[in-house]
Amino acid sequence: MEQKKTPFMTVTVTCPICMSQFQSYKIKGGLYAVLDKESDQRPKSFKWTDPEFSQLNPLHYAMWRCTTCFYTDFSENFERRTDSKMLALKKTYKPGEAVKMPFMSEILRYTDLSIPSFETAVNLYLTSAYINEMPVRVEDKSYFKLARIYLRIAWLYREKYGSVDSASESVKLKQIFKNLDEIDANYSKLEASVTKLLANIKNRLTELYGGEAPMNNPYYANIATFLSSMKNITAGIGRVKTTAVLDQQGKLLGDKGGSENKPYYNFPSYVDFLMSLMSNWPDLPLSEKAALSLAVKNYTLSYTNEDFFDTPEKRLNAVDLIEDLYVRLDDYDSALNYITEIYRSGTKDRQGLYNKMNSKKADGTYPTQAEKDRMESQIARINSTLSKTSDKKKDLEEKRIAAALPKITAIIGQNPQITEAELIVRIGEIGVSESVYGDLKEKNLIPVLSGPDTDIKDNGAAEKEEHSIV
Incomplete structure (x- = not known):
């Protein structure tokens, strides 16, 4: 009898946490290749050696x-040697x-x-993220791994619900x-x-009663009500967040029969x-x-605190990704600030190398020609990175x-009589800085408004100088 084809291979795995062995499976090597990626590296399409398996999603x-022990992690981390972070x-x-x-x-x-x-895939990624968030010390936390986890959660949400276009998203929803x-x-x-407060109440009760306080004391009675109210606040905020997410996905007033609402x-739905x-x-x-916000947060922490990006090429790729994530979050200011800081850091490293080339070493001798x-x-690699970073800015x-x-034009169109001062307040509420408004005004891309002159042009010029990396 012919054996049924399968894209999976069974492997025996040793858990790096509890050291017990278990069987799992993974997609066989060479079955697919990534054909196309989005700017944040999400695979858009695959080429499968066997079309029968083309409906599989490797992310799952x-x-x-x-x-x-229920430890959950990327499959490759079960097969690698235990490092200091895992310990x-x-x-x-x-x-x-x-x-x-x-x-x-x-x-x-x-x-x-x-x-x-x-x-199932999202649950596994969330479980892994929760576990890997447990270490508190900077040196113990695997920021790079957490960034990869959160980025893949974002990819899964995008595949399931579609990507939200920041430009078309409601201003009011962004405010929510x-x-x-x-x-x-x-x-x-x-x-x-x-x-x-709880610690101080406990200390005060010990002071009052000279030892263990009775459970019916007034402090305990009133703090219990307060803590219950706090729990209700947390649940209420969670419900509002869920509603806002459904709104963002266009499902608040849409068809209630979609698969995401099954x-x-x-529970009424997975959400x-x-x-x-x-x-x-x-x-x-x-x-x-x-998820993207948590991914970019952890990538920046990894760049600063870990040694994953140990070559100029890796560092440049990391900057590319971090920049893209900020842009997807419609946070251009953070993207620019980050690139500016990378440029300053590179300039400092380059100057340090120049100084090292022309200074005596600890033993009193100058660097050899090979060292120079x-x-x-x-220095040449740093110069190349700085040039590309300047172009990125x-x-x-x-x-x-x-x-x-x-x-900005939408706000003006909806409020033809708006003054410049009022417009500045409005654009600030949606995350547009005065310097950007100044640039647009200088290029004559927006109409002249009524109201007192706010000297936006000069403010914009000052901020440009502050952000300059060339």
Whole structure:
């Protein structure tokens, strides 16, 4: 009897955390090649050696989960030698304790590995992200891995729900997300203050009662009500976030019968399931933009704190990706600031090499010709990187202006009598800086408005000088 073809191969894996062995599977090598990628490296199309397997999504099979301790990671990390980051994680991730955590117990309960799907894939990536967020110390955290995880979550959301065009997204909706971010930041401060409050209450009760305080004391009675209210606030914020994400995806008033709105286990939809998890992990990314934001945050931290980008080529590729992610988030200012900092850092490294070439070494001798040649080679690579970075800055400035122009003209079109001062306030609310407005005004791309002259041109020129990297 002819054996059925399969794209998978079964492998025996040793978990780097608990050292137990389990069987998993992965797509056989050489079955497909990536034909095309988006600017943030998401594969757009594949070429399969066997068309029968063309419906498979390799992103759905990139994660493995240990059947004993439930540690979840990229498949290649199960097969690599244990490094210092993994050793640190091994001390932090205690399987017996981790599975009792509300987030872990919930996501494990509702993840069926026998059904490869969008939902299963996202659950595995989220599980891995949650585990890899556990280390606290900078030297223990694997920022590069976290960035890769969050970026792939963003890709999966984009494939499932489509990409949100920042230019066409409602200004009011952007303000809602901005307000939610502000609430999150303030709530984190509130939580920190509450933790201190509880500690001080406990100390005061010890002082009052000279030992263990009775459970019916007034402090405990009133703080219990307060803590319950805080929990309700967290759940309420989560529900508003979910609603905003559905709005962003165009599904708030749309067809309710789509596949994304089908029940997921005992939840009305998969999005409702994710929302339920947020009470135990408030930073869980609910949308493509939320995942991209976490990805770029961790890539920048990796660039600063880790040695993954140890060659000029890798560093330039990292800058390319970080820049692209900022642009996708419609955050041109951060992209420009980042590229400016990279240019300054490169200039400093180059000057350091020049100084080293002409200074005595620790033993009192000058560098040999061979050492000077190596430094000259490094300087040449830095010069090449600086040149490309300068070009990137110019390109970004043009993109920033192009992205801002339709937003500003739309505001003017809706408010023909708006004054310049009022316009500046309005564009600031949607993240457009005065310097960009000054550039557009200088190029005569927007009409002259009424109201007092705000000297925008000079402000813009000053900011340009501050950002200059050439």
